[in-house]
Structure formats: C-alpha cells, structure tokens
Amino acid sequence: MDRKNKKDYWSALPFESNRLPLLGRSLIVGLFAGVVVSCFRLAIVLAEDTSFSVYEFVSGKPLLIVLLFVTLVATGYGIGRLIKALPMSNSSGIPQVKGLITGHFDYSWWKILIAKFIGSNITTLGGLAFGREGPAIQLGGCVGQGVGKKFARTPSEKKMLIASGAAAGLGVALNAPIAGVMFAIEEIFKYFSPLILLCTMSAALAAQFVASNIFGIEPIFHFDVVNNIPFSDLWLLIPMGIILGFGGVIYNYSLLKSQRVYKRIRRLPAVWRPVVPFLLAGVLGLIFPEVLCSGDIIMKNLDVSLSMKFLLLLLAVKFVFFVVCFGSGAPGGNLYPILVLGAIFGAIFGVFAVNQLGFAPELFANIVILAMAGYFSAIARTPITGIILLLEVTGSFQQLMPLAVVSLVAFVVADLLKSQPIYEALLDARVAEENPDPQLIEDKKQKTTVEMIVHHGSFADGKLIKKLPLPGNCLIIGIKRGECCIIPHGDTRILPGDYLVVVTDQSGMAEAYVELTQMTSCK
Numbered sequence: 001m002d003r004k005n006k007k008d009y010w011s012a013l014p015f016e017s018n019r020l021p022l023l024g025r026s027l028i029v030g031l032f033a034g035v036v037v038s039c040f041r042l043a044i045v046l047a048e049d050t051s052f053s054v055y056e057f058v059s060g061k062p063l064l065i066v067l068l069f070v071t072l073v074a075t076g077y078g079i080g081r082l083i084k085a086l087p088m089s090n091s092s093g094i095p096q097v098k099g100l101i102t103g104h105f106d107y108s109w110w111k112i113l114i115a116k117f118i119g120s121n122i123t124t125l126g127g128l129a130f131g132r133e134g135p136a137i138q139l140g141g142c143v144g145q146g147v148g149k150k151f152a153r154t155p156s157e158k159k160m161l162i163a164s165g166a167a168a169g170l171g172v173a174l175n176a177p178i179a180g181v182m183f184a185i186e187e188i189f190k191y192f193s194p195l196i197l198l199c200t201m202s203a204a205l206a207a208q209f210v211a212s213n214i215f216g217i218e219p220i221f222h223f224d225v226v227n228n229i230p231f232s233d234l235w236l237l238i239p240m241g242i243i244l245g246f247g248g249v250i251y252n253y254s255l256l257k258s259q260r261v262y263k264r265i266r267r268l269p270a271v272w273r274p275v276v277p278f279l280l281a282g283v284l285g286l287i288f289p290e291v292l293c294s295g296d297i298i299m300k301n302l303d304v305s306l307s308m309k310f311l312l313l314l315l316a317v318k319f320v321f322f323v324v325c326f327g328s329g330a331p332g333g334n335l336y337p338i339l340v341l342g343a344i345f346g347a348i349f350g351v352f353a354v355n356q357l358g359f360a361p362e363l364f365a366n367i368v369i370l371a372m373a374g375y376f377s378a379i380a381r382t383p384i385t386g387i388i389l390l391l392e393v394t395g396s397f398q399q400l401m402p403l404a405v406v407s408l409v410a411f412v413v414a415d416l417l418k419s420q421p422i423y424e425a426l427l428d429a430r431v432a433e434e435n436p437d438p439q440l441i442e443d444k445k446q447k448t449t450v451e452m453i454v455h456h457g458s459f460a461d462g463k464l465i466k467k468l469p470l471p472g473n474c475l476i477i478g479i480k481r482g483e484c485c486i487i488p489h490g491d492t493r494i495l496p497g498d499y500l501v502v503v504t505d506q507s508g509m510a511e512a513y514v515e516l517t518q519m520t521s522c523k
Contacts, residue, residue, distance in 0.1 A: 096141075
C-alpha cells in the first residue's frame with residue numbers, strides 16, 4: 001500500500017479522525033442539548049406543580065371530579081394515539097437511545113424530540129409517576145442525532161454524538177454532568193475509549209454550563225449530612241445491601257412483567273393502555289397525592305419522625321403505581337423513580353436503625369443516600385454510575401466508601417439471582433417487539449463500523465484474527481494498540497486492550513454488535 005493510500009485508509013477509521021473537529025461538534029451538541037433539556041426541565045417542574053394544584057383544587061367538588069376523570073380518559077387516549085403514531089416516543093427513552101447506537105432502531109430525530117417533549121409533560125401534568133431523566137436522555141440523544149446527520153463524517157462519529165447528547169441530557173436533568181458521562185460509558189457503550197470520554201465530557205460540560213445559568217449549581221436533593229457513620233456501625237451496610245439487591249430484582253421483574261400483562265389483556269387495545277394509569281392517578285390524586293409525579297414531594301419530606309407504617313404504605317403504593325404507569329408504555333423516565341424508591345427504602349432502614357438499633361438520628365440522611373445508591377446499582381447494574389450520581393445529586397462527598405460497599409453488595413446479590421440489568425432487558429424486549437421496518441434504513445448495502453475494546457480474559461484475548469469466528473458480514477479493518485495503528489491480517493494476534501474497528505453492513509450491525517461483544521468481553 002503506497003503512502004497516499006495508507007493515509008486515506010487511516011483517515012477513514014474512527015480513532016484516526018481529527019479530534020478537534022469532533023470536539024467542536026460535541027460542544028455544539030452539548031450547547032443545543034443544554035437548551036432543549038433545560039426547557040424540558042422547566043416545563044416538567046411547571047407541569048408537576050400544576051398537577052398537584054389541580055388535584056387539590058378539585059378535591060371535595062363532585063362535579064369537578066367528574067370533569068377531571070373525563071379529562072384524564074381523553075388525555076390517556078391521546079397519549080395512546082401519540083405513541084401508536086410514534087412508537088419510539090414511549091416509555092423511558094434510554095433503551096431507544098441504546099438501540100439507535102447499536103443499530104437496532106432508526107427514527108426521525110425531530111419528530112421524536114417533539115413527541116417526547118410534549119408527551120412527557122402531559123403524563124406529568126396528569127400525575128403519572130414518571131421521572132424527567134429518561135426523556136431528557138432521549139431528547140439529548142435526538143439533538144446528537146440531528147447534529148450527527150448534518151456534520152458527522154462517519155457512522156462512528158454519529159454514534160458518539162448521539163451518546164454525547166444523551167450524557168448531556170442526563171447531566172442537565174439531574175445536575176450531574178459527570179454521572180452523565182459515566183452513564184454513557186458504563187451503560188451505553190460498556191467500554192472505555194479516550195475518544196468517547198472526550199466527546200461525552202465536552203457535551204456534558206457545555207450543557208451544564210447552559211443549565212447552571214438557569215438552575216444554579218446546587219444538588220437536586222438536599223440532605224443534611226453532618227456526620228459519617230461510625231466504623232462500628234458499618235456492619236449495617238451488608239444486610240442493607242442484600243435487601244436492596246433483592247428489592248432491585250423484584251423491581252426489574254415487576255417492570256418487565258407489567259409490560260407483558262398489558263399485552264395479554266386482549267380487550268385493552270394499545271391506544272387505551274395509558275388510560276389505566278391516568279385513571280389510577282386520578283384516584284390517588286384525591287386520596288394519596290404524595291405518590292403522584294416523580295416523587296420530589298416525597299424527597300422533600302422524608303424524615304426520621306415518619307412512622308414505619310406510613311413509610312411501608314408509601315413504598316408499596318408508589319411502587320405499584322409506578323409499575324402500572326410504566327407498563328402502559330406512556331412516555332416518562334424510570335431512573336428518577338428508582339432513586340425515590342431507593343430513598344423510601346433508606347428511610348425505612350433509617351427509622352429502624354434509629355428506633356430499634358440505637359443509631360444517632362443525624363445518621364438518617366446518610367442511610368437514605370446509601371440506599372439510593374444500592375437500589376440503583378441492583379437495578380441498572382452500573383455501580384460506578386450509581387456512586388457518582390449519588391455523590392453529585394446529594395453533594396455528600398464524604399460517603400464514598402460506604403456508597404461503594406452498599407452498591408457492591410446489592411450488585412452482587414442481583415447478579416447471583418440472575419436478574420438482567422433493566423435497560424438491557426428493556427432493550428431486548430423492545431427489539432423482539434419492534435422488528436424495525438427495513439425502509440427506515442436508507443441503504444441496506446451501506447457499510448458502517450463497530451468499535452470494540454478487547455477485555456483481559458475474553459475469548460478474543462490472544463487469538464489470531466484468522467482464528468476468530470467473525471460473523472460473515474464482518475471484517476476487522478484496523479487495530480489501535482496504544483499509540484500504534486496496525487493494519488491487520490490473518491496472522492495478527494489480538495491483545496487485551498486492543499481497540500478493534502470492524503466494518504459491517506448497516507443492516508447487520510445490531511447482530512454483529514452482539515456477537516462481537518461476546519467475543520471481546522469477559523462477561
């Protein structure tokens with residue numbers, strides 16, 4: 001290969017693209033995502049406040065209550081029509097972003113952006129138990145997709161811009177930019193790359209710059225952590241982590257089961273499914289309004305003085321209400337409700353520890369924060385993201401070691417019980433259901449690249465390329481090893497840490513991604 005052709009060859013590979021232009025595009029994604037998601041966050045706060053005000057206003061007024069339920073039925077049906085017309089706008093949004101990056105889905109970014117923005121605000125206005133972070137991640141991903149369609153030079157750059165927008169969206173939604181970056185690495189890509197870190201960090205910080213001028217830099221949760229848990233009392237972390245692990249498994253099972261239950265009710269067409277949680281929200285809004293919406297009101301009122309009976313009732317009703325909402329397919333996030341449910345678990349642990357085990361009352365907030373991290377880790381199985389997220393959203397940086405212990409124990413328990421991480425399970429269910437329309441892909445013959453990091457101890461570790469059972473539509477075209485770029489051939493030996501670039505058909509990218517992940521990962 002002559003020098004000119006070799007230069008052209010390497011310029012086509014994602015790890016050889018000029019990083020400064022890609023950094024610039026990531027900054028653009030972050031700025032636009034910051035504006036879009038900040039507007040979304042403002043709208044959601046307004047919708048939530050309005051929801052509580054409406055339910056309070058109609059309470060005790062029979063005619064207004066009848067009008068309220070008629071409106072809820074009509075609104076639920078309208079949401080059903082929306083998600084029937086644009087299926088990718090339903091539910092959380094995180095599986096859609098993952099599926100878009102891995103090649104399972106394709107959709108119009110601007111249609112989904114508008115539908116998700118409006119749909120999530122309507123469900124919040126109705127009082128459904130959703131959070132803002134899942135839609136925020138998809139909104140940011142849509143911004144990245146739009147910028148990528150216009151400016152990305154390669155499919156790989158487009159994926160990175162989508163992930164950058166997603167990271168920016170999560171960062172703005174929860175005032176947690178570093179957690180947004182880690183979420184993109186740990187949950188979406190599942191491997192580390194300096195280029196991915198560069199893109200996501202640039203976008204997240206640019207978006208946070210926009211958001212901090214609107215919302216400030218204060219953590220979204222305010223807990224008075226005045227002391228650390230004494231070393232002699234750290235034994236509580238083990239049983240707490242075990243219980244949270246079981247709780248996470250029940251959560252994952254319930255969410256997936258709820259979707260299947262809705263589908264099995266043949267007399268309930270898909271467009272009418274959202275009516276069920278809207279009606280339930282109407283009932284609860286009149287008799288138990290604390291469980292409505294995302295749970296901000298719960299987080300503000302958790303206190304050691306609450307009775308165990310009330311906390312158990314709150315946990316049960318909030319959990320069931322959320323599962324009913326999520327299973328219907330209505331647009332809304334589940335990450336924030338995970339934190340709220342984890343906080344209620346923590347409050348139960350805290351009240352028990354203070355009243356029965358003699359813990360100091362001022363340690364109540366510590367226990368709540370630890371439970372939130374453990375519950376999130378058991379459900380999403382991204383413990384590093386969970387730890388960083390809790391550090392950022394609570395501003396409590398002195399609890400790193402206890403956070404790590406609880407998260408690790410909960411993670412191990414959920415793993416031993418063979419509970420699939422929730423976002424992977426939701427993506428698998430979505431892929432099995434969707435069977436994307438081939439017309440969504442512009443050119444079935446179009447080539448794209450898939451990038452993988454070879455893990456220590458993986459199947460590919462130490463193998464010659466010619467010994468790898470690559471899918472028939474795949475070819476390894478480049479390897480980056482440290483600072484060296486290698487043009488591979490059949491006798492090239494793959495080493496741990498190698499960054500592989502594989503070319504494949506656009507139509508077969510999703511399947512290739514799964515098989516290559518199995519070869520290069522040590523899972």
